[in-house]
Amino acid sequence: MATVRQLLDVGVVRLRESGSESARLDAELLLALALDTDRTGVIAHADAPVGDGAAARFAAAMDRRVAGEPVAYIRGVKEFHGLAFGVDPRALIPRPETELLVDLAELEVIRRLTGAPRPKGAPPLAVIDVGVGSGAVAVTLAVLLRRRRMLDEVALTATDTSEDALQLARENAVAHAVGDRIEFQNADLLPGEAVRTWDLVLANLPYVRSDAVPTLPIAVSFEPALALDGGPDGLRVIDRLLGLLPGALAHAGVAMLEIGGDQAVEMRALVAERLPGWSCEIELDLGRLPRVAILRRDA
Numbered sequence: 260m261a262t263v264r265q266l267l268d269v270g271v272v273r274l275r276e277s278g279s280e281s282a283r284l285d286a287e288l289l290l291a292l293a294l295d296t297d298r299t300g301v302i303a304h305a306d307a308p309v310g311d312g313a314a315a316r317f318a319a320a321m322d323r324r325v326a327g328e329p330v331a332y333i334r335g336v337k338e339f340h341g342l343a344f345g346v347d348p349r350a351l352i353p354r355p356e357t358e359l360l361v362d363l364a365e366l367e368v369i370r371r372l373t374g375a376p377r378p379k380g381a382p383p384l385a386v387i388d389v390g391v392g393s394g395a396v397a398v399t400l401a402v403l404l405r406r407r408r409m410l411d412e413v414a415l416t417a418t419d420t421s422e423d424a425l426q427l428a429r430e431n432a433v434a435h436a437v438g439d440r441i442e443f444q445n446a447d448l449l450p451g452e453a454v455r456t457w458d459l460v461l462a463n464l465p466y467v468r469s470d471a472v473p474t475l476p477i478a479v480s481f482e483p484a485l486a487l488d489g490g491p492d493g494l495r496v497i498d499r500l501l502g503l504l505p506g507a508l509a510h511a512g513v514a515m516l517e518i519g520g521d522q523a524v525e526m527r528a529l530v531a532e533r534l535p536g537w538s539c540e541i542e543l544d545l546g547r548l549p550r551v552a553i554l555r556r557d558a
């Protein structure tokens with residue numbers, strides 16, 4: 260019977276040969292999955308024998324990874340902002356860069372709810388996550404606001420044009436006990452109600468240039484094209500959202516839009532063209548790359 264270390268070593272070599280840049284981490288995570296433990300368990304019990312059932316499960320998971328499938332889809336889970344999200348090919352795997360969008364949104368809500376006294380009976384802040392995907396942004400924000408006991412003062416809506424993504428987002432919302440705190444809607448960008456305005460618009464919409472999509476690592480080809488392809492310049496979907504903001508954003512509202520690390524100049528130019536007089540601040544992510552454009556009409 261092979262030991263944990265032996266299976267791991269063979270797995271690492273196989274993944275390296277298949278081109279994986281994170282072969283050891285991937286092999287550890289997949290062996291942990293097969294053994295129903297975590298990475299620490301794998302590392303701490305390197306000399307333990309592995310039964311036939313677990314060895315077969317590891318082999319099957321390795322076959323999928325060698326074929327290019329992302330580890331997150333094989334495991335069915337991805338950590339985002341310290342929370343476990345169920346993931347599968349119905350939606351994009353949440354990326355760590357997007358945690359910045361959630362942090363900025365949480366700060367904005369805190370600022371608005373605590374900055375000036377709110378009149379008694381004031382309506383809840385209207386917040387929308389456009390292109391909800393797995394629910395990473397809307398669900399995490401709801402969980403963070405619940406921890407601060409601010410969730411009752413916020414009305415959260417989330418849209419997507421993918422019914423599959425919406426279903427996964429609902430599942431993640433229920434798993435984090437905020438299923439009844441987010442209104443999910445199948446809508447092209449914003450819901451159709453003409454009279455509604457939003458205090459905070461959040462969006463991580465597709466922003467990869469169409470010609471760059473086929474050049475991305477093979478793992479990305481397992482994710483929905485609708486979640487990635489932002490048209491010829493990567494900003495076509497975001498551009499349509501910008502066109503809706505003058506009518507949809509409350510007078511003192513804020514829109515926070517995730518962009519690609521190389522899109523700051525194009526984004527500023529697009530905002531200047533579509534929303535003359537509006538301000539466009541760009542926040543950098545932990546890698547010091549432009550990541551979130553913050554738009555206000557108060558420039």
Ligand SMILES: C[S@@+](CC[C@H](N)C(=O)[O-])C[C@H]1O[C@@H](n2cnc3c(N)ncnc32)[C@H](O)[C@@H]1O
Nearest residue numbers: 353390391392395419420421447448463465486
């Ligand atoms: C880059 S993914 C982001 C998913 C999720 N917000 C996250 O951060 O992980 C973009 C999402 O936008 C959705 N989407 C694309 N075009 C859309 C549109 N016109 N209206 C609403 N959602 C759209 C896609 O289906 C996908 O779920």
